[in-house]
Amino acid sequence: MADLEAPQxxxxxxxxxxxxxxxxxGPDFYPGAELRDDIRDYVRILVVGAGGLxxxxxxxxxxxxxxxxxxxxxxxxxxxxxxxxxxxxQILLLEDVGKxxxxxxAKRVMxxxxxxxxxxxxxxxxxxxxxxxxxFNIIALGLDSIEARRYINGVACGFxxxxxxxxxxxxxxxxPMVDGGTEGFKGHARVIxxxxxPCFECTIWLFPPQVKFPLCTLAETPxxxxxxxxxxxxxxxxxxxxxxxxDPDEPEHMKWVYDEAIKRAELxxxxxxxxxxxxxxxxxxxxxxxxxxxxxxxxxxxxTLKIVSGCSKTLANYLxxxxxxxxxxxxxxxxxxxxxxxxxxxxxxxxxxxxxxxxFIDMLEEHPKLLLSKASVxxxxxxxxxxxxxxLEEMHRPNLSxxxxxxxxxxxxxxxxxxxxxxxxxxxxxxxxxxRVVFKGADGVTDMDTAIGA
Amino acid sequence: xxxxxxxxxxxxxxxxxxxxxxxxxxxLLNCGPTGSEALKxxxxxxxxxxxxxxxxxxxxxxxxxxxxxxxxxxxxxxxKSTCAFLQELNDSVKAKFIEESPDTLIVTNxxxxxxxxxxxxxxxxEDSMVKLDRICREADVKVVFVRxxxxxxxxxxxxxxxxxxxxxxxxxxxxxxxxxxxxxxxxFVETIDLNxxxxxxxxxxxxxxxxxxxxxxxxKSHSGNLPSTREEKKEFKDFVKSKMISMDEDNxxxxxxxxxxxxAPRGISSEIQQxxxxxxxxxxxxxxxxxxxVAALKEFVSNEGDGEAPLEGSIPDMTSSxxxxxxxxxxYLAKAEADFLVMEKRVKNILxxxxxDPSSISKPTIKSFxxxxxxxxxxxxxxxxxxxxxxxxxxIQKCLADEDYSGAMGFYVLLRSVDRFTANYNKFPGQFxxxxxxxxxxxxxxxxxxxxxxxxxxxxxxDDLINEMCRFGASELHVVTAFVGGIxxxxxxxxxxxxxxxxxxxxxFNGIDHKSQLLTL
Numbered sequence: 023m024a025d026l027e028a029p030q031x032x033x034x035x036x037x038x039x040x041x042x043x044x045x046x047x048g049p050d051f052y053p054g055a056e057l058r059d060d061i062r063d064y065v066r067i068l069v070v071g072a073g074g075l076x077x078x079x080x081x082x083x084x085x086x087x088x089x090x091x092x093x094x095x096x097x098x099x100x101x102x103x104x105x106x107x108x109x110x111x112q113i114l115l116l117e118d119v120g121k122x123x124x125x126x127x128a129k130r131v132m133x134x135x136x137x138x139x140x141x142x143x144x145x146x147x148x149x150x151x152x153x154x155x156x157x158f159n160i161i162a163l164g165l166d167s168i169e170a171r172r173y174i175n176g177v178a179c180g181f182x183x184x185x186x187x188x189x190x191x192x193x194x195x196x197x198p199m200v201d202g203g204t205e206g207f208k209g210h211a212r213v214i215x216x217x218x219x220p221c222f223e224c225t226i227w228l229f230p231p232q233v234k235f236p237l238c239t240l241a242e243t244p245x246x247x248x249x250x251x252x253x254x255x256x257x258x259x260x261x262x263x264x265x266x267x268x269d270p271d272e273p274e275h276m277k278w279v280y281d282e283a284i285k286r287a288e289l290x291x292x293x294x295x296x297x298x299x300x301x302x303x304x305x306x307x308x309x310x311x312x313x314x315x316x317x318x319x320x321x322x323x324x325x326t327l328k329i330v331s332g333c334s335k336t337l338a339n340y341l342x343x344x345x346x347x348x349x350x351x352x353x354x355x356x357x358x359x360x361x362x363x364x365x366x367x368x369x370x371x372x373x374x375x376x377x378x379x380x381x382f383i384d385m386l387e388e389h390p391k392l393l394l395s396k397a398s399v400x401x402x403x404x405x406x407x408x409x410x411x412x413x414l415e416e417m418h419r420p421n422l423s424x425x426x427x428x429x430x431x432x433x434x435x436x437x438x439x440x441x442x443x444x445x446x447x448x449x450x451x452x453x454x455x456x457x458r459v460v461f462k463g464a465d466g467v468t469d470m471d472t473a474i475g476a
Numbered sequence: 477x478x479x480x481x482x483x484x485x486x487x488x489x490x491x492x493x494x495x496x497x498x499x500x501x502x503x504l505l506n507c508g509p510t511g512s513e514a515l516k517x518x519x520x521x522x523x524x525x526x527x528x529x530x531x532x533x534x535x536x537x538x539x540x541x542x543x544x545x546x547x548x549x550x551x552x553x554x555x556k557s558t559c560a561f562l563q564e565l566n567d568s569v570k571a572k573f574i575e576e577s578p579d580t581l582i583v584t585n586x587x588x589x590x591x592x593x594x595x596x597x598x599x600x601x602e603d604s605m606v607k608l609d610r611i612c613r614e615a616d617v618k619v620v621f622v623r624x625x626x627x628x629x630x631x632x633x634x635x636x637x638x639x640x641x642x643x644x645x646x647x648x649x650x651x652x653x654x655x656x657x658x659x660x661x662x663x664f665v666e667t668i669d670l671n672x673x674x675x676x677x678x679x680x681x682x683x684x685x686x687x688x689x690x691x692x693x694x695x696k697s698h699s700g701n702l703p704s705t706r707e708e709k710k711e712f713k714d715f716v717k718s719k720m721i722s723m724d725e726d727n728x729x730x731x732x733x734x735x736x737x738x739x740a741p742r743g744i745s746s747e748i749q750q751x752x753x754x755x756x757x758x759x760x761x762x763x764x765x766x767x768x769x770v771a772a773l774k775e776f777v778s779n780e781g782d783g784e785a786p787l788e789g790s791i792p793d794m795t796s797s798x799x800x801x802x803x804x805x806x807x808y809l810a811k812a813e814a815d816f817l818v819m820e821k822r823v824k825n826i827l828x829x830x831x832x833d834p835s836s837i838s839k840p841t842i843k844s845f846x847x848x849x850x851x852x853x854x855x856x857x858x859x860x861x862x863x864x865x866x867x868x869x870x871x872i873q874k875c876l877a878d879e880d881y882s883g884a885m886g887f888y889v890l891l892r893s894v895d896r897f898t899a900n901y902n903k904f905p906g907q908f909x910x911x912x913x914x915x916x917x918x919x920x921x922x923x924x925x926x927x928x929x930x931x932x933x934x935x936x937x938x939d940d941l942i943n944e945m946c947r948f949g950a951s952e953l954h955v956v957t958a959f960v961g962g963i964x965x966x967x968x969x970x971x972x973x974x975x976x977x978x979x980x981x982x983x984x985f986n987g988i989d990h991k992s993q994l995l996t997l
Contacts, residue, residue: 034537035951042947045940046988081543085954104481105520113567134546206488245801290798309487312517316962324955337990345966349979353990
């Protein structure tokens, strides 16, 4: 079927979706060449992770009209990545193993899709200034850990979103995210619109706690190969190596654990300890294949296109996929947790105007909903106190003895962000939490000129 | 150590599965993004060989949706370009291409397809789909059809029969036989005294022992019957609980939680029964190995098995002393081995009876069959032409009336309608920018007449969907092709490795609200 259109456009297929009006579209859809060109010229997307999902996301976004992409990943390429992270090579003269994922991924996609600009960031997500994340229209996550997701979630939903007087999120501060995850033949793709859909923290119960073996099983009554391995990894290692921490990427360490596991297995007459199983248990290796990653990333990229352009309705809001037993996809519309510590307007804290910053930080540790220890405090763009690094800690230390009211510019109420180690469900985790601070005894009028020093 | 490149997938399908992939030869028809994306995942996975058939040249518009072409390939053979770029992904794969239109090849050289394990047929119109399906059924070649169209797409597996031993279900009940212990298990259980005075020993008796003992006591006082009514089940659980001497006895807690295994019905499931009763379970000289083993299973169940399949042999982890656990494991392994030996004998006898070499089915194969006997699966697929000419009218009507299914079913009807449209008007609806209103109204008429032809009078298609279909204008959007390419490649893997269960039905992707569905037509 020959296409008889006069001059062919590179965006021949995408044009049908972006230039044509439709009925089943988003609320702010203005079809036309301008929309297509604006997406190409002005929209910036951040891809977090350049692994199994990240590689696919970069390709998908580059071929969906996006030209300005950034990708961040702290890892280097390993051989075991090559069955699915298709932008990395190990053929002929091309040896990518050992190079930073973000850099190679960016390079390969730019080589193939002309016109796309991808800025790689070989760094940890925590090392970026919070403002870095503000530069993007959408953040697409291709992460493999709950911790990393929690962090970005905290940034987008906790930090970047601002609320107005009646606790509705201010539209221009909302930074949508798309998040994907895979394991074997299973996966999920979700859309997170901070303040509107549930955030990662609101639905944290979706992720079951990691399997941990009871200590007495490991120490006294091992029954299977995994028990023997974890005994060697978690108990015997420390007995023999004292303070030296175990590095799963160090082949000698792994071999040591394997040998000890074999010894223990022999002692108890337990079969099944292999080197492959040892690696799997110790590193918590998740089996991964190209197809599932392709499916989930495609869903995420499609949603990104839809959110940005309005060219179709968006996923509401959580898609699960299972391809092992037949084929099952399901869409669930989860609702926000109104009391969510991260994406809500923030826990209300009433304080006296005389409370010092130090006292405030101490209170956070006691607060039943927070239990936040070693907190750093930020007010808007100003850091009031930082626990680390030492140089900045010293710099901000004088603030600890000052009244928080003064440090916050003597406003009757405002938002602060606290970052520390929280305790939830008996598990410690780093947390970026938003708080609404209201000062009792302050008259609602803020007048910096008449403020008297404490 | 090139094998370690496959480590993350070997943990899913093992060396045996990987071996099957590396033996497979795959043919791809049409290498636009739909085909390229499907093939990419298979190349990365280490499939044996790929042969790409496509007669078209790379156009400027292809640069906007296909990762396997670049600026230098414009004007050149698309097959050549995609073949070269795919080869880059894995040099262990043998890749070649043929510059030929698949539609032509299907008509002029049907025997071409016999050499392949599987054909991935992308972007074929209905007529070619039907023709190819006939050819591949005849030649016993598996087919996976994929058609991507704007925000919708279709994926359909087509093989006469696909039998699975290693179905690897996500959740499957363990085979502990707590409701039907055999003599050796009973003897072992008898050697353990539940009322041992040492507290540590008391809480390290595995729940299997606890439940077998308790079930035995119960049946003795209930005329040989296991708990069956709701009250009895509760009473039984309380009975188990009463043996606890302190609250921290995890083994007893596990026993209470696992009590339902005592109440479970004995014997094989209705699904396995159905497989045993299948006409193919009557062995003949052209029975496949699978059906020969099913015939043996049938005999086993009626004789030595006394209603049960061969014992699976493994036991889940449970609170226990190491010694008890290891001993228990040995008991289960011994029975599984004994059942296997009986099955092996029966398989050999059947092979002899049908005139085949009695050692032609290997020990490991029979062992795997025994281990998986409760999880066997048989998948049979209708011919594509039968589905097209005679789909289930009830399914169509039911789905069109259901909020969650109407989008997918609507798109299915429309995907078929656009091919009819093309036959009449020589273009896809909305393919060009002018005349949209006319195309919409023509597509609607075409769709309604298709529905009428299929016997679905009175069924309506939402107008919005018809409009969308015209809007799509036969476009191939990269993200949609990546999604269904992924789905298709996964089906190929399941079909080739014969592990896990392939999709049963016609999959329709709905990229608008993601209410994609598997339709049973």
